[in-house]
Amino acid sequence: MSGVDRKDENQADPNLKIGGNSESDLKWVSALEAPFRVTGLPWLDRDGVYRRLPVHPSHEIRPEVDRLANNTTGVQVRFRTDSPNLYVRVKLADKYSMYQMAATGQCGVDCYIGAIGNQKYINTSRFDFTQEEYESVLFDSLTREMREITLNLPLYQGVAELHIGVAPSSEIAAFPGFPVDKKVLLYGTSITHGACATRPGMAYPNILSRMFPLEFVNLGFSGNAQGEPELAHLISQIEAPGLLILDYEANTPSTERLRESLPEFIRIYRDRHPDVPILVLSQIRLAREAFDGELVSRREERKRIQREEVDRQRAAGDLNVHFFDGALLLGEDPQDCTTDGIHPSDLGYARIATTLRPVIAELLNAVIEQRTRRDDGKWDEQNRVSD
Template sequence: MDKGESNKISSAAETIALVWHSPKELPFHIAGLAWFKQESVYRRLPLTPNFSIPPAVDDLANCTAGGQIRFQTNSSRLSVKVRLTGKANMNHMPATGQCGFDCYIGMPGKQMYYSTTKYDHTKQEYEFSMFEKLIVGVQNITLYFPLYQGVEEVLIGIDPDADIISPPPYQRNQRIIFYGTSITQGGCASRPGMAYTNILSRKINAEFINLGFSGSGKGEAEMAHIVSEIPNPALLVLDYEANSVSPELLQMTLPGFILIYRNKHPDVPIVVLSQIRFGQELFDRELLELRLQRKRIQMETVNAFREKGDKRIFFHDGEHLLGAADFNECTVDGIHPTDLGFNRMAEQLAPILKPYILGSD
């Protein structure tokens, strides 16, 4: 067969139509959305929560940060069709991070980045080929949902004769839950896989639940009740200091949040994580003092619980998560980390969190 004929055959194979599948159907697995199994909606909180939540939190719950589509396939091609709830509109975060999907390939703990959806950012619907000529053989696929936009529908397109297989089970059937701020949600990662909770999900073989709410995760008692409804928790991380409004309010909400959660989950480890350093504090003494004051409140709160016998609550200082010397080079705007900043956070947090996880060796 000459080279020209070979190219014709290859081109003909590429024109064969893909078969489209909904990841809401088995054997696909939707991870990171705690109420998906009951409601089949791409949303981070229940549609009708048992407790009243602020309108801003209710709206941000439609952003799909932390959501994952997990499956295995032997398809040589994989595409996605996506219908978003809105258009890309952020001025300090790439549309690939706000509205895109990331594709990672590899078994748990060995996932490697492959591609990110790119599209006309003025549109709410797009189709994108994640890969077209993947080496034949069963591959484990992880698709990360957008961080700052809602997804009305996503479809997965593969070769007509390809198989879809359930993903490998997690090492433990428990959730690691993060409650926090816009930084927790993933602002301002350039693509979904670089949010620090998503990076951690590739280092710790468990399901991660991202409940970061931009400007709106303030430690409300109602949110503590809702978070406590999530079954099979292995660890709860409270990372909402930067949204706490004032030291006085933090001093009120933090003990209350912990008590509500502890009443429902007496044995689940809780880590209170203080915020990263903001670049402006190098020049703004008041901003520095505010962070140090709030850090003291968190440390004192944790110590008070431990003195009363709760030995499963811990404090971790987030001051150096971005590094010590050049932390101010790791953000987009002095506050929200870049991919470099998020990677540094995850690299440091993984070995810190592993010993706390309920049931870990």
């Protein structure tokens, strides 16, 4: 308004203030040190950096994929502590830069408290998005008791360093571990990658990770999941897989390329993992489809190609290959489930995770039952993954 001084809204409302730097002494520990456990990085023990693909891959990858592999989407830090205060000190690879995505989603860290299946969100880091480094409080002044912590790292940014700050007299203990020693691997597009969740915990792979007692590995490469054989070889090197989800249709350069790449990707993966379930997801419905019949026809054709390939694999004897129609992922009315007509909002991601939950549970239970019967000949219904 003319003649009236505008005040900074972030200063006017204390709940919108950025930062939250510690005002007292804290014990700072690198998240790469024991007893912290970092998940979602299959090559971390070998390379020692926050990177989702190996630093020196056995198969050459495109520069775009190489760059995106440094984004920490799906990466989680798990531990237990009785500290009443919890802070993070983050050094990013670069600054916030995405017009259609919240800075908290691209560059932020969010925090959940509780065991898997009972995790509750408490806070997201607050920071100056013009800077590459920040320090922020995730909680303070809680009662002193042991809590299980999960930190979700930035979706669309690399992390050079991450330190966790707790009260000096507090205990930091190891994450109890996953009841099921298997990994869910998700290879896909920007939607798998996490665009455009408002904070890391709302990307659908991270939502799913709170539903199942396994490690999730996000191999979404925004705009660059083309189903190339080099990625199939690298993904096949990840140990202890429990399920592989292929959701890369939208990034294929052409329908013909999809037709050629899918059977080859499955073949390469099957050479190393003959029994691991593979779930092929077709593309979600886009907002523009309500007005563009050609877009609908293209999606339906690509869906048919994927369904027919899965049927062919199953007819040939591979009953561990499955198909799910991505048009169902956002529910009956997807129009308000995206931020830009393509990438899901938090609402869209919640719908995707809710829809996939029973599908994934059924596939994982088959794996767990098979392993249990092989190990001791018994199958207890209590071992089932809840759907």
